[in-house]
Amino acid sequence: MRYDVFGLENPVMDLLAQVPDAFLAKAGIEKNRWAMIDQARHAELLRALDGTPVAYEAGGSCANTIVGIAQLGAKTAYCGMVGADEHGQIYAKKLQEAGVTPFLRATTVPTGSALIFVTPDAGRTMNLFLGACRELGPQDVPVDEIRASRWLYVTGYVWDSGDQKEAATLALRTAKAAGIPVAFSLADPVYATRHREDFLRLIRDYAELVFANRDEALALTGRDHAQEALRDLRKLCPAVALTLGHAGALISIHGDTAYVESYPVHPVDTTGAGDAFAAGFLYGRVTGASPLQCGRLGAYFASRVITQIGPRLSGDVRGLLAPVLDDVRE
Amino acid sequence: MRYDVFGLENPVMDLLAQVPDAFLAKAGIEKNRWAMIDQARHAELLRALDGTPVAYEAGGSCANTIVGIAQLGAKTAYCGMVGADEHGQIYAKKLQEAGVTPFLRATTVPTGSALIFVTPDAGRTMNLFLGACRELGPQDVPVDEIRASRWLYVTGYVWDSGDQKEAATLALRTAKAAGIPVAFSLADPVYATRHREDFLRLIRDYAELVFANRDEALALTGRDHAQEALRDLRKLCPAVALTLGHAGALISIHGDTAYVESYPVHPVDTTGAGDAFAAGFLYGRVTGASPLQCGRLGAYFASRVITQIGPRLSGDVRGLLAPVLDDVRE
Numbered sequence: 115m116r117y118d119v120f121g122l123e124n125p126v127m128d129l130l131a132q133v134p135d136a137f138l139a140k141a142g143i144e145k146n147r148w149a150m151i152d153q154a155r156h157a158e159l160l161r162a163l164d165g166t167p168v169a170y171e172a173g174g175s176c177a178n179t180i181v182g183i184a185q186l187g188a189k190t191a192y193c194g195m196v197g198a199d200e201h202g203q204i205y206a207k208k209l210q211e212a213g214v215t216p217f218l219r220a221t222t223v224p225t226g227s228a229l230i231f232v233t234p235d236a237g238r239t240m241n242l243f244l245g246a247c248r249e250l251g252p253q254d255v256p257v258d259e260i261r262a263s264r265w266l267y268v269t270g271y272v273w274d275s276g277d278q279k280e281a282a283t284l285a286l287r288t289a290k291a292a293g294i295p296v297a298f299s300l301a302d303p304v305y306a307t308r309h310r311e312d313f314l315r316l317i318r319d320y321a322e323l324v325f326a327n328r329d330e331a332l333a334l335t336g337r338d339h340a341q342e343a344l345r346d347l348r349k350l351c352p353a354v355a356l357t358l359g360h361a362g363a364l365i366s367i368h369g370d371t372a373y374v375e376s377y378p379v380h381p382v383d384t385t386g387a388g389d390a391f392a393a394g395f396l397y398g399r400v401t402g403a404s405p406l407q408c409g410r411l412g413a414y415f416a417s418r419v420i421t422q423i424g425p426r427l428s429g430d431v432r433g434l435l436a437p438v439l440d441d442v443r444e
Numbered sequence: 445m446r447y448d449v450f451g452l453e454n455p456v457m458d459l460l461a462q463v464p465d466a467f468l469a470k471a472g473i474e475k476n477r478w479a480m481i482d483q484a485r486h487a488e489l490l491r492a493l494d495g496t497p498v499a500y501e502a503g504g505s506c507a508n509t510i511v512g513i514a515q516l517g518a519k520t521a522y523c524g525m526v527g528a529d530e531h532g533q534i535y536a537k538k539l540q541e542a543g544v545t546p547f548l549r550a551t552t553v554p555t556g557s558a559l560i561f562v563t564p565d566a567g568r569t570m571n572l573f574l575g576a577c578r579e580l581g582p583q584d585v586p587v588d589e590i591r592a593s594r595w596l597y598v599t600g601y602v603w604d605s606g607d608q609k610e611a612a613t614l615a616l617r618t619a620k621a622a623g624i625p626v627a628f629s630l631a632d633p634v635y636a637t638r639h640r641e642d643f644l645r646l647i648r649d650y651a652e653l654v655f656a657n658r659d660e661a662l663a664l665t666g667r668d669h670a671q672e673a674l675r676d677l678r679k680l681c682p683a684v685a686l687t688l689g690h691a692g693a694l695i696s697i698h699g700d701t702a703y704v705e706s707y708p709v710h711p712v713d714t715t716g717a718g719d720a721f722a723a724g725f726l727y728g729r730v731t732g733a734s735p736l737q738c739g740r741l742g743a744y745f746a747s748r749v750i751t752q753i754g755p756r757l758s759g760d761v762r763g764l765l766a767p768v769l770d771d772v773r774e
Contacts, residue, residue: 341703341736361691364703371701373671373694406671 128173182393374409386425458503512723600631704739716755
């Protein structure tokens with residue numbers, strides 16, 4: 115196989131700013147919520163930051179995961195649409211630097227951009243301008259590369275424009291026809307609510323493994339408790355990884371449920387926690403780790419990411435994750 | 445059946461004092477740890493409190509649970525040894541007031557007493573003088589009453605003197621011979637470590653259900669992770685309730701594992717959290733609730749107890765627990 119994991123989603127540049135709660139209130143932004151914005155509102159919010167330092171980072175939920183898997187040592191590829199602009203070029207360069215094989219197309223619409231406001235309590239409030247991402251169509255999906263991969267990883271964020279849905283569906287169908295397992299991440303409670311019927315169908319029809327945090331799982335299933343949401347999800351697909359924030363995670367594979375403890379840390383920015391969990395977990399899957407070990411790799415990766423600003427780990431990632439990687443090798 | 449749950453253990457008076465961390469350091473007491481003390485040391489520590497208000501409460505881990513079950517509306521009984529003194533009389537009266545049928549014997553040794561130091565972080569440090577409790581022997585066990593009960597509940601705290609061990613073993617054997625299920629609580633990490641082999645054997649030979657918090661489960665099984673400890677425990681007995689503090693609890697019944705979320709509160713005193721969990725859980729068992737509902741009853745009862753000082757709820761307990769009791773009745 116050419117790639118261990120092939121990802122498809124929205125290549126967006128993350129613009130991270132640490133702001134007081136008052137900034138959100140003044141700008142009329144609901145805290146710890148995600149919102150879609152257009153190009154004009156994006157520019158307006160950048161102006162409102164007025165000198166607040168903004169960190170640039172190649173981001174996007176799926177890309178964060180795909181880069182994380184590559185950092186751990188597996189072979190990955192990533193498909194998405196950028197703009198024919200500087201952000202698009204930086205994005206491709208960042209993927210290549212991380213060892214990810216990019217399958218990026220460029221369009222005249224600007225590269226997507228996520229304004230991420232980090233509040234003093236390490237909360238994360240995102241305003242997303244999708245831009246070029248929405249232009250990805252089925253003609254941009256490299257089906258032969260998907261067929262040459264061991265896993266396909268797609269998140270709910272790709273479920274936006276008609277073109278994107280067609281592109282994602284083609285990728286899912288290609289994987290299914292080729293017997294390649296699909297991992298699907300619910301991405302966000304807002305998406306899980308908005309596209310409930312579609313996501314339930316996608317999970318049932320295509321997914322071997324679904325990633326969801328507690329809020330997403332409750333939103334999708336309409337349940338009040340994580341355990342009930344887990345039971346619903348595991349009826350739809352063979353494996354479920356349900357993350358519980360600082361309370362840990364539940365892993366259910368073929369009906370056997372395991373609890374994964376969280377690694378206690380003092381979070382400074384929870385951006386990318388779920389993406390990192392998926393990275394560690396999928397790396398475990400492609401290297402033959404047990405479900406519990408997969409969960410621990412995910413939980414430990416997430417615990418490292420939230421102790422720094424931004425959604426990706428920098429530096430010697432295998433070194434940082436050595437305590438758990440060693441455990442898996444045993 | 446005469447009783448829903450019959451408890452056997454150590455009737456001790458709890459003496460609760462809120463102290464700064466410095467008090468523990470000065471008195472040479474290791475924080476958040478449990479220690480056994482003799483009568484002289486008990487008197488010395490009372491003197492050291494020097495005017496600090498001390499709240500008296502009829503306590504003991506098993507009795508807390510048995511009283512909790514009675515408060516929820518089930519029929520309970522309790523067996524143990526007190527001193528022929530004022531504390532012993534108060535103890536019997538408190539049980540009766542709570543609706544528990546007491547089977548208390550009295551001896552010349554003073555009633556057992558637990559000095560519980562509550563630090564500002566809601567931590568709990570206990571110094572225990574067992575006194576009369578250690579005198580309980582097989583001749584004091586009302587075997588006919590156990591045979592007339594639906595469940596027997598015993599905790600590891602009873603595993604102390606030779607007499608106590610004989611008494612507990614008689615109770616366990618009586619229940620087993622009569623086909624009455626036994627719930628066993630590990631009580632404490634120190635006990636779980638000290639009596640590891642005995643407890644593993646007791647669980648395997650007698651228990652239908654075992655209660656353990658994370659520290660106790662890890663101590664007993666020698667594992668590093670809650671999930672591995674759970675797997676070990678469920679090989680020994682049909683049902684396991686493994687509590688995870690603020691992270692919730694895991695319930696495993698006949699191989700099916702369910703996760704119970706904790707109810708978020710600001711704890712002021714975690715004394716009795718585990719006892720309350722067992723009370724809610726066992727009440728669920730005797731009223732035919734599902735494993736998940738049993739867990740929720742336990743978790744909710746525990747969440748109420750830790751928001752007040754002391755190990756038992758006062759007031760309208762069924763009213764306080766109505767949100768979860770209603771859920772169970774649905």
